[in-house]
Amino acid sequence: MSEQIKHECGVAFIRLLKPLSYYQQKYGTALYGLNKLYLLMEKQHNRGQDGAGVATIKLDVEPGKRYISRHRSMASNAVADIFEYIQKKFADVEKEQPGKMQDAEWLKDNISFTGEVLMGHLRYGTHGKNSIESCHPFLRQNNWMTRNLVIAGNFNMTNVDELLQQLYELGQHPKEKADTVTVLEKIGHFLDTEVQGLFDQFKREGNDDNIEISKMIADSMDVAKILRKSAKNWDGGYTIAGILGHGDAFVMRDPAGIRPAFYYCDDEVVVVTSERPAIQTAFNIPFEKIQEIKPGHALIVKKSGLVTEEMFREPIEKKSCSFERIYFSRGSDAAIYRERKHLGRLLCSQVLQEVNHDIQNTVFSYIPNTAEIAFYGMVEGVNKYIKQYQRERLLNRDDKISDEEISEVLSLAARVEKLAIKDVKLRTFITQDADRGEMVAHVYDSTYGLIKNGSDTLVLLDDSIVRGTTLKQSILKIMDRLGPKKIVIVSSAPQIRYPDCYGIDMSRMGEFVAFEAAVSLLRESGQEDILAETYQKCKASSNLPKEQVENHVKAIYAPFTDQQISDRIAKIITPANTSAEVQVIYQTLDNLHQACPNHLGDWYFSGNYPTPGGNKVVNRAFINWMEGKNQRAYM
Template structure:
């Protein structure tokens, strides 16, 4: 499996009781901090380039810090940031450490509101300054703002133009900085309006501060900003006065869930994470709906508000196939269904010869789809047995009955994840040699030159691992035929909503289509699509995805066959075939997550269509036309 860098993870905790309450009930005033740690650690799969947390302490006295932040880079960032937090408590006496009143009055990160983030970069920008949460400081508590998100916007340029047109000056041309300034500007305006309102009412001094913090409505802030965002996003924010929000894009591309009781409000990117950390049932957890935001006020009141009108449901199907934890009850069923729907095509690939076919999977993310495939294969085999036994023309003896009942689907753990490729090896040949040993095989698991070998993976994007490692390793077992099964359809188009798939030449399906065009003397299709994309770019339109024209002349099977040609290493003895999931099979398996633009090219937002044409233009100008 090729590791894709993808959408980030978010986590929020809002304590609704004083710290003394949690110390008395759970034995520590760090209850909220500990829950945030678990929420982040359980989502470690969602971001391994950096992590950060922010904390707000409610009702801090003037002159005391009330907003705290820690950030770190690397795969060990979660441990590093929480170690840094606990470093503040290292020299305390046991009495001080176990005193929630002392902690509240004297210690950093002893607050009621926490926000955490795990980062995977989708922009290529790195460094601590790009690690969330981003923080905007001000002398007014209500104007302090921290943001983090799981998102990628397609129209950052337009937002940048809009906010600079009104005089703002973002510190960096980066999406989160720009969003921070945009939301911060609207927050400033709301606070200033409330200030004038309170002053007109005769309020003075801290009475104005308290009145502003009691009246502030972040819903108005978001309603001025969110409709301008094109892309997939879950954005979380906290203010210095203790307001909290989480807002989801109107297409539902990126996921968010929350749980609330009379003690705590919790937000995370994945449902089973909340289930595990809070020890609650799936039905206790709610999903943030399309275009919806949840708010918790300074007073601890939770409310849900529609910020922008919901668009067509485009919830990310790749989230279900690969990214999210398979421990979610629905995702587990969906991944099994993905394996089940592939069985007819798999049987066709091995000529229905189950007696001479061994089934396995590529560790580790395809394992659940593998179980679904096995269940359906067993159902198929049972139907054959039933029909054979029910056929009265067979006057079988006990030996014949034993023979038919003993038929089984043959399964083995053929592929084993052996080592992790060390990134300090930079030289190309050495890196390729190491890649060939990422997986190992179980020798003796098939009958050489007689058995077919079927191995399921969750997706084939670039095909690098197949070519450099998997096919060659499987061929060492000397199978008659190797069938690689992908539980997702052919990945043909870039993603612009949070996954690091953005260049056309990354996709083995695109390379196969271009190769077919060249083989058949149809290069004019490439040029015509390029010219249409250029014309559309000049006219600032974004209605048509012209990259579809590259695939249109060919069937899915033709492209799959060419992918096999491109990925099969020289010297491979076995026949190789790749069986892909169909888009219909995908939707049947994941009916509530129909977002399929990386497979179909049907982008849910205008920005996605504009970006795919731009990626194709770059491919033509930077690679194809200069060959």
């Protein structure tokens, strides 16, 4: 994506199923879990640039000893910063008592973060202040070991107001209006209820030893029941990991499977991450041995080591996020790699038609770097067309072909060049608003001398276009200087028309160039009354239960074809005084579904939200735009 948007937190969870001494003996270090957690987080650092956090819990610790450790950081290299902080503790041991580094039990008794249950989080803040208090994991503390709760997640709830009201009705008074707080307190409430219920039960059964009862509570706790009660009214996309103070743990996934969660377990370890390649790399695990947590299910690891996958909400139609496949997740996942290449191949017919199949006078390139894989697919498609063309020219002739013509036909090849080069250092330099417009124009540089002035068409692939500002302010200006007669911007994703409300920072209608194009067309064609009518419908539905709300914003796009909107987008993003003709090609929804058949969550493009709360959010986003409020449509 040529323009960055904030998105997608990352989760890493590890449960060591053996004593620390086992890993000391087999792998030469009692820090096996910490080392693996560091790898899992580093291999997912694409998912969090606003901060990170780590928490660990030690099992079977004597009373009076600390068993929960947590550290969070907002440093620019937050993951490294956290593990440097942790590593210093062991460096001090190595320096002062070197023999103790080989004593796993001593380390567990005396040094923090030497726990058997480990959790890591990488944060991308979709709203609110970026502060250390906003960084996961979140901790709910209590003197009862079983009532302690640590959570971290990749999630956003659309119905925070409703969830807060329920907490008030339970008698709670949350300190903050945020979904992280509501999730923590909702699970915490039913955790307290479960603990108290078991305590009362064992008392009624004649048990008077409170110490023994505490152990019985830990053994008997029904984690799935707690999650079922907690998540009953959640509306959103989520993967949430949690650890209870005594050692039970869970990772839960929303009923539509919007947010990703992958896991692997054997007799040594249980591991969960937001992206599959992190597990593959850190533990050298084959692709086929890593599974997805099923939608509406939680992977539950009891303190005993028992691992189950239990349903806490009835799954609904699976709508896993397609943006995960197009852009957010790393392309090192084999399935994602194939899907992105297929997205590129599926664009070929549109691209070839736009350039009139003139391969000799077309240069193919991409905007770094996430579009690269789709670009390979597009080039494969072009090469397939060239082979078909050569075969038809050489075989399907009645007359004899000359040597010169044979040479001409066989020499035809796709002209593939890297033309747009991102200047990362320059981007970090841009700080002053007054200078931003001028400086943004130079965020990308170009390779000169590869375009035939006035005769070549330049095809430039991007993986998606959200606002179009970087294209207008930088890329198109720089590409136009190369002298092409035409520039074709190709998006491997369809037109982004609607806001997200499940964890990606795209919630303002005015940020979408497709929306800007549709509004422009409405005004130009004398259909501006549709804006007012849509506003009234959105306002009228704002107090309805979310289950009764429909997406009224679809009416803004209804009068126009996809091509009309694409043509208007091309006009909007074309800088003044551009010499080349500019065209924009978008992926079709049908082709998106063909390329990513198991990830049909396309609400950004179609407006078909997988949960009722999504319709409330899109209508609220439109109301905000009409009323001139530059704010997110969800809390």
